[in-house]
Amino acid sequence: MAGLEDLYREIILDHYRSPRNKGELETPPATRTEGFNPLCGDEIVVYVDVDDDGIVQDIKIGGQGCSISQSSASMMSAAVKGKSVEEARKLTTAFKSLMSIHEANVGGDGSEAEADPDAELDPSIKLGDLEALQGVVKFPTRIKCATLSWNTLSQAFDEAAAAN
Amino acid sequence: MAGLEDLYREIILDHYRSPRNKGELETPPATRTEGFNPLCGDEIVVYVDVDDDGIVQDIKIGGQGCSISQSSASMMSAAVKGKSVEEARKLTTAFKSLMSIHEANVGGDGSEAEADPDAELDPSIKLGDLEALQGVVKFPTRIKCATLSWNTLSQAFDEAAAAN
Amino acid sequence: MTAADDSPSPKTALDGTAIRADFPILHQMQTGADGEERRVVFLDSAASSQRPQQVIDAMDEIYTHSYANVHRGVYQIAERATNAYEGARTKVASFINAPSANEVIFTKNATEAINLVAASWGRANLGPGDAVVLTMMEHHANIVPWQMLAAEKGVEIRWIPVTDDGQLDLSELDTLLDGAKMLAFTSMSNVLGTLTPVKELVAAAHRHGALALVDACQSVPHLPTDVVDMDADFVAFSAHKMMGPSGLGVLWGRMELLDAMPPFLGGGGMILNVTTEGFTTDAVPAKFEAGTPPIAEAAGLSAAIDYLENIGMDEVRRHEVELTAYAMRTLTERLGDDIRIFGPAEPAARGGVLSIELRDVHAHDVSQILDEKAVCIRPGHHCAKPLMRHYGVAATARASFYIYNDTDDVDALADALVAARDFFAL
Amino acid sequence: MTAADDSPSPKTALDGTAIRADFPILHQMQTGADGEERRVVFLDSAASSQRPQQVIDAMDEIYTHSYANVHRGVYQIAERATNAYEGARTKVASFINAPSANEVIFTKNATEAINLVAASWGRANLGPGDAVVLTMMEHHANIVPWQMLAAEKGVEIRWIPVTDDGQLDLSELDTLLDGAKMLAFTSMSNVLGTLTPVKELVAAAHRHGALALVDACQSVPHLPTDVVDMDADFVAFSAHKMMGPSGLGVLWGRMELLDAMPPFLGGGGMILNVTTEGFTTDAVPAKFEAGTPPIAEAAGLSAAIDYLENIGMDEVRRHEVELTAYAMRTLTERLGDDIRIFGPAEPAARGGVLSIELRDVHAHDVSQILDEKAVCIRPGHHCAKPLMRHYGVAATARASFYIYNDTDDVDALADALVAARDFFAL
């Protein structure tokens, strides 16, 4: 549909239709964290299993959401699996920077206050498939869909760290 | 001043400048009741001494107020002194009927809900000087000034009756 | 993709096209990314309605001729402002057949109205062991205030379930109401459109010695309302859903209840006297209207009621039933098994609200694609998460109708939904 | 009776006549009972101000092009409405130099803003033995919410006295603050015009471990405001006193405090999740904005701030000091011993608010007679009964200035007061 290709790139629809790492993990050892997008009702559940070396051994995604939130979660899961928590956090910052250009206009609930639109992107970080989500910034109300899983992942890492 | 003669009739100004029955009564035997006009801050104190036969033996007025509330209180005190409570209540109804023509437009605080604009005036009741206050109905915001002392008197009668 | 056939759309009780002439916002064209210009089709009135020029003019009139703070001014402008504000109270009272204008309290929205009852009446009257009964189809506005009260006072909350076709399941009503002090329920679901049996529910509450609060946000704008006939104790609604402005809600309550209730917010306008020792409250409604009230907004609501009364609430209702029937028929014809419409199957049993699920397309995506076609609907949980959970969905796409909608709008909706389905088809 | 001489009135920083061109309500003529037509002289801005066409247009623009419920809509109109609403938040934040727009909470008026703090922060943090310190010159809006809290929680209220020339008497401040948890005070008296030493008071509160809430209703419209420089914890004000619409107030608070506070009103828009078991709240400011907010009103406030910033708050202040000085001089010259002006003798120590007493003429009568001359002032207790009692008066007649007033208005006031005195003279 004319005009919407920017939002609904083929790779996004592919992740939406065939989500990677869908499912659950046993807790413990995994951490289970829920995220809500109060604007639209989307709910996401991130299961993440971080080993003693700080490596994301496994990650699974549950919940319901639109094509943007589901595909973003799917790509995220593929991108961080096997990476260190530190690398995953850097990727999160990079992704949120990509998304935050217009985020200030959306707000109103403060949940994105920590995103820094001026943060320099670490050039060593490769977003890969995730760059397909760049078109979302043209649709400001959808930015929260794209960042939901990432915010939930950050929270999961915090909870996992706190549990140790 | 042109246009204000209806409101500020000479007799009203006379009562305002030389209020009748200004003062206090010892309580008991008298009853002391306060009335407030929340709109403008006027405060009135009615002291009323009703004897065993239900006659208003004495009445005194205290408090502060504008020319309308003070003159109305002054005229009221003169009109009810020596009358029976029953007669005084009839006079109150008659006076409030005189005032209530526009009262519905003023409201908002419900305090005049009991005034019945359609109440037939008892033709035997003579308002006398009080009719000078008729001009007040052309100035709706001032009606509450004119009725303040009467509402307070009614309350004083209720309290006196309850105390017996 | 165009409508299935080119025969003119059937007419409903009101002429939506003619009515739209009064609504400047509905004259605007929206250019899609495909470069085409389309008339805006506004199908989100259940969230907030649009307003006719008459309502906008009424507020401008206040601001350009008769604005001042109310109640305490002696000068003519202040007197006119007070009359406009109090006149709106009288108009609202007659619109809902309230016994007295003094029973009408202006709040900032329906949410504040319900919070007022929960905080003032609830705190003063409820304690541990007491129960409040809600339904599973309530809006969060009629859930959260009671949950806050419950958490503070140890009150129990009980839930009237819903059936799969979107009706209240009243089979256990007497058990649920046993020992309850309050039944708070919606007169019309903002998700399903379901009209609840208001009189029956109020009577049941009273039979059990409970009060009844009706969240009438969705019904007052669309149906004749008679609080005496309902026999309710409290009724709450919002101006912005009935073509009035934002920033204004209404609580109606029985005078003897309001009279006995403690104040809610404290400040200017609600007192009889204040000393350093304490304060005494003024009479109702002043008691519940602390601070400078929504003055121009009240004048706007008054004009909105004039507009509605001029059409006639029976006509409004007839129009919306016909439009809903046409929409249910059309969407089913055009989308078949790909669409699910939540709620009662019978249009007469519901208001003009259609929550739908499009197979394999999330509500958020549906809404995005519809916006490209200038069709405005709302995706989400519609502030009714317990109900969404009952249906096992996180979101629906909701289209809702008002007097300015017509069958052309429904056709545009159907066209856009077909386009959305096709876009997401594998 | 005309002005004492015919020399042209002195000029102030702003040209009131030119500014009035923007205010349609001030173009109107009022016919007295004497048949004469007079320009309306509006001197009641301390109760509520008037608004320029630009503000009215901004609200009309929302209603005619960009109105929808905010935050949850995906379609373009809803997105524009959300941007207008959130844009207003950002604008307010920058106007008062708030560190973050998320610290700006929209309420229905300043009264609700203060009630929010008293009910949410106060209930969660205060108990028997705790003290809240107020001043004797507070508006009821900053008294009654604390008295309600005090009655519920057994909190003690202490009062900073006022001196006879209308200043706060701070001689016992440390004693009063000893063990206090909150100091809530006005930055400018709405009766006396007194500017209080905000920074000194906030610092004193903090020294004693108390929080400081500033009722800035009268100062934000008239002076530059910097919440960081004030170092306050909460600041409350109303849109309608700064040329914005009715139906909108603002609470600014420190994020760490707001974050830790329980919710105030419950409903849609303030939750993250709701189940039948309970709810979780969304982040600030959403947490404190239950229900449909004042959408068009926020857009109106945004335009009012543009208007004020375009003039410059320093200029606004300079104009008002000059006008107040002129008024104090003129009224004293014209009315001599027959007039008493309450509050500080030094114009620079006060805002543009003059409460007066005319010998032997009650404020209500003064106001009535002034209305005949189309001069709009306000008689009464101005929602500050404890202060009135301090002065032993039931009512004052209050004239208050804003940018659209000039020395001609002051002359008209003086003429009318002389007429009132003469009318009531024995």
Ligand SMILES: Cc1ncc(COP(=O)(O)O)c(C=O)c1O
């Ligand atoms: C000093 C002060 N505080 C509080 C208020 C209350 O403001 P609002 O009525 O807008 O809530 C006012 C104005 O009425 C005021 O002047």
Ligand SMILES: Cc1ncc(COP(=O)(O)O)c(C=O)c1O
């Ligand atoms: C059924 C119902 N109740 C309550 C509300 C809350 O109304 P408001 O947001 O105007 O307070 C709404 C609308 O949002 C509603 O549809």
